[in-house]
Amino acid sequence: MVEDKGYLPASGAQAGGGTLAARIVDRDRDRFVGRAAELGFLERCLDDDSPANVVLVHGPSGIGKSALLRELARRAELRGREIFFVEGRELPPVPDALEAILGGARMSESPVVLLDTYERMTALGGYLRRGLLPSLPEQALIVIAGRGAPDANWFDGGWEGVATELELDALGTTDSLELLASRGLEDDRAEALAQWAEGSPLALTLAAETAVADTSWTPEPTPEIVRSLIRRLVEGELSGVRLSALGVAAIARVTTIDLLRGVLPDCDAQQEYDRLASLTFTEPLGDGLTLHELVRRALRADLRRRDQERERELRRRIVDHLYERARGGDPLVAIDMAYLIENSVIKWGFGWEGSVDYRIDDIRPGDAEQVARLLYERQFTEWWTLVDRFFGEAPERVAVARDREDRLVGFMICMSPASAPRFALEDPLVGPWIAHARADAGLGDSVLWHSSVDFTQDRRGRVQAMLGMAGVLRSGIANPRFAYMPINPANPDALTFARALSAEHLAELDLKIGTRTIECHRIDYGPGGLVAAQRAVVYGELGLSAPQEDIDGQGKIDFDSVREALRNFRVPYELARSPLASGQGAEERAESVRQQLREAAARGFGDNENEKLLQRVLIRGYLEPAPSHEQAAIDLSLSRAAYFRRLRAAAERVAEYLAERS
Secondary structure, eight states: OOOOSSOOOSSHHHHOTTSHHHHHHHHHHHHOOOOHHHHHHHHHTTSTTOSOSEEEEEOOTTSSHHHHHHHHHHHHHHTTOOEEEEEGGGSOSSHHHHHHHHGGGGGSSSOEEEEESGGGSGGGHHHIIIIIGGGSOTTOEEEEEESSOOOGGGGSTTGGGTEEEEEOOOOOHHHHHHHHHHTTOOSTTHHHHHHHHTTOHHHHHHHHHHHHHOTTOOSOOOHHHHHHHHHHHTGGGGTTOOHHHHHHHHHSSSBOHHHHHHHOTTSOHHHHHHHHHTSTTEEEETTEEEEOHHHHHHHHHHHHHHOHHHHHHHHHHHHHHHHHHHHTTOTTHHHHHHHHOOOHHHHHHSOOGGGGTEEEEOOOTTHHHHHHHHHHHTTOHHHHHHHHHHHHHOGGGEEEEEETTOOEEEEEEEEOTTTSOGGGGGOTTHHHHHHHHHHTGGGOOEEEEEEEEESSOOTTOHHHHHHHHHHHHHHTOSSOSEEEEEEOTTOHHHHHHHHHTTOEEOGGGOEEETTEEEEEEEEEOOTTHHHHHHHHHHHHHTTOOOOOOBOTTSOBOOHHHHHHHHHTTTOHHHHHTSTTOOSSSHHHHHHHHHHHHHHHHHHSSOSSHHHHHHHHHHIIIIISOOSSHHHHHHHTTOOHHHHHHHHHHHHHHHHHHHHHHO
């Protein structure tokens, strides 16, 4: 018996010329794109000298497994093979049902048996191997498609000689654009939509249908697409899974038992983790699990639409949990914290989303020559004169990015003042930066990027973001205070990224090389370092004020109290009430605060120009104030925004100094 609910014959004639079935078949055939390598292998399995009789196809939801089986069926039928198709979603979970459908395959000379949605019938795996499949003819081809990787038993007890696995990955850009065109979308939205779908045929198809119907639509997760994705990807699997636990998995990059325990203290963390792990759209990652990215985006969008407050609270709890881990010295947590940031400008230079398509690697023989060639192609051969020595003498300071085809697509050179090779002090670019960073070493550690070059020209900056993150992870500094970055002012994305993080342009550290000027921009993450700044960004996106910091473990420093004392420098009554005050009587207590602030202003700043400017801003803003802050900004030749940014930084310096003295 041939199951007719999941498969239609290859041609309109076989289906009945002029019928609806024929039209469906023709459209399905015409719309199939890509998978040339996979189909090539499967067609070889139809030959007399087949490399395998059992092919176990697997991949996440929406990746195109069913479409691949239908295309194989059409090609096999053109060869005269008889097709037996089983759809797991419509199969009763008993051996007799499968026997009834496939009984005719034993009588066929060279049957092609296609089992789709195998995750719905994995309990029958033993029966298939012991009874049904061994009884099929020698020339039979059995293709089993499911979401999860195949059971190890398929490669044991003799099956390893006839069985192989075939994993489906995301479609490449060319195939994605071809699929969109086959669905009628060929306008200027296609490329953005292909990037949004990240190679998922299902997402491409659903979004194309929406875009064709609405010419003003752009690739965003609209409620209609979200509901359609959830329905078609997860269906009934979520029964019994706690909504908050699913929300954690949809928000966090990696979900662990420890994370669930910290974020949901009233739940059985092990039980919830086991439920999540049993879902077919989760997979192991590190010491936890992660959702398939397409499912994650759909679930998170749905959670935000249905219960925005729950989504916000879960994100806050997750970032707090990760922050405490990062404070414990785990540098890899910075990746997970960056994942929670939604600001696309910040993600351009600092994130890990690109890990789906790219990876960070050590340099190999031939990489130096490849980088030199790519720089030459981009007409920036002068830069190679600066990076050549690092590749040859300090390869530990270099990392490269590679794509799925193992092609080099970017590189970075990064160091701290402590890890910089000796010759770096002579480097015309980073040498002065190292000296500058060492002058401020008392305020915190610095990470310095000599180079961060993305050859992909991807405006989303996925490679650029990974190079930025890799620099921190490889610097040896778990939580840097400062980040020195080479910025090409001709690159608007780089400038926007620097401004978003309030980076300061240290013009005296710029370098002119050839026809280009490379600017030095320094980010000051504040007393709590990078991890505190990451948490503050997430809190800001939630509309919350970040909690006050413990600076370097020296006790709680109430920055707000320090700032209030500075604001009230000439108001004795308010100063007397300050937590910084000591002594008896209002005037004595007020003067004790003034003395501390004057001392911090005199001794809490370094000797370089930037530190001296901060000191002047503090004095004109608080200690010897101008008639107004606007006038102070004018007196100091600063824009209003730059003035207030430095005023806060100066107040933080005072808080740091007082913390060290306490």
